[in-house]
Amino acid sequence: xxxxxxxxxxxxxxxxxxxxxxxxxxxxxxxxxxxxxxxxxxxxxxxxxxxxxxxxxxxxxxxxxxxxxxxxxxxxxxxxxxxxxxxxxxxxxxxxxxxxxxxxxxxxxxxxx
Amino acid sequence: xxxxxxxxxxxxxxxxxxxxxxxxxxxxxxxxxxxxxxxxxxxxxxxxxxxxxxxxxxxxxxxxxxxxxxxxxxxxxxxxxxxxxxxxxxxxxxxxxxxxxxxxxxxxxx
Numbered sequence: 001x002x003x004x005x006x007x008x009x010x011x012x013x014x015x016x017x018x019x020x021x022x023x024x025x026x027x028x029x030x031x032x033x034x035x036x037x038x039x040x041x042x043x044x045x046x047x048x049x050x051x052x053x054x055x056x057x058x059x060x061x062x063x064x065x066x067x068x069x070x071x072x073x074x075x076x077x078x079x080x081x082x083x084x085x086x087x088x089x090x091x092x093x094x095x096x097x098x099x100x101x102x103x104x105x106x107x108x109x110x111x112x113x
Numbered sequence: 114x115x116x117x118x119x120x121x122x123x124x125x126x127x128x129x130x131x132x133x134x135x136x137x138x139x140x141x142x143x144x145x146x147x148x149x150x151x152x153x154x155x156x157x158x159x160x161x162x163x164x165x166x167x168x169x170x171x172x173x174x175x176x177x178x179x180x181x182x183x184x185x186x187x188x189x190x191x192x193x194x195x196x197x198x199x200x201x202x203x204x205x206x207x208x209x210x211x212x213x214x215x216x217x218x219x220x221x222x223x
Contacts, residue, residue: 031209042115042200042213043155050209058210090154094209098143099162102202102211104154 003027004105006091012111013081021076021108023091029103030096032074036060036087037107043090049074050096081112114138116203118214125191125221133217135201136183144177144184145202145211148195155200158186188219196221 007022025032033048035058045058049068063085065077074093078085088109094102116137123131135144143162147155161177161184172189188195198218202211 033210035213040216042215043202043211045210045212048210059212096209098204099160100209101157101160102145102209103157104147106154 004091004093004103006089006105006108008108009106010109012113013078014113015081015083017081019078019081021078021089021091021110023074023076023105024072025074025091025093025103026072027093027103028071029093030071031102032068032091032093033058033102034064034066034074034076035090035092036085037090038087046076046089078110083112086110086112115212116201116214118199118201118217120217121215122218123220125219127193127221127223128190131188131191131219133186133188133199133201133219134183135185135203135214136181137203137205139182139203139205141177141179141182141203141205143204144175145204146175146184146186147200147202148197149200149216150197158199191219191221193221193223195219 004025034046035043037043044060047066049055091105094100119134146158149155175186177184198216200213200216202213
């Protein structure tokens with residue numbers, strides 16, 4: 001049981017490049033989400049999904065796209081990377097309903113130069 | 114709205130106790146507590162649901178005061194392994210969106 005798996009773990013991008021952060025979970029969770037964490041700060045919600053084909057914006061969605069074609073996968077796309085997107089990105093998943101634990105992936109460290 | 118955590122940082126000696134507070138201006142469905150060590154993912158500690166319940170696990174416990182929209186995390190007889198940054202995440206609606214506080218950095222010294 002792998003839990004929540006994120007790839008890549010580390011990535012350096014040039015300004016203007018695009019890339020996709022992959023997230024997969026094997027727990028059959030309906031809910032998946034992406035957070036970013038900047039140095040010394042808490043986690044901020046980028047996008048989330050409550051099931052295949054359903055996505056919605058979180059607190060800081062600008063510059064990011066998501067899709068949810070399967071229950072297992074929830075990729076995060078950076079359309080045109082900017083230095084302000086340098087951050088650590090965490091994918092998380094859980095069952096729907098209050099009281100269910102939200103599990104985090106190990107994080108993806110992204111640097112935009 | 115981001116919950117407010119206090120204190121921002123605390124330094125303890127091994128065996129001492131600590132309390133971390135988390136408050137919100139909105140009515141909460143639940144409060145989630147996580148601990149994060151440097152360079153690692155947040156690790157789940159516990160969830161408290163609306164209803165004023167209190168939970169505990171080993172020497173870490175928490176309470177949720179629904180009237181005040183406030184939760185407190187209690188660490189008793191702290192161990193070196195308790196060092197890290199503690200985050201509370203609050204759930205307001207039913208869509209499972211967690212909004213996190215800015216964290217409390219806990220350092221336990223020998």
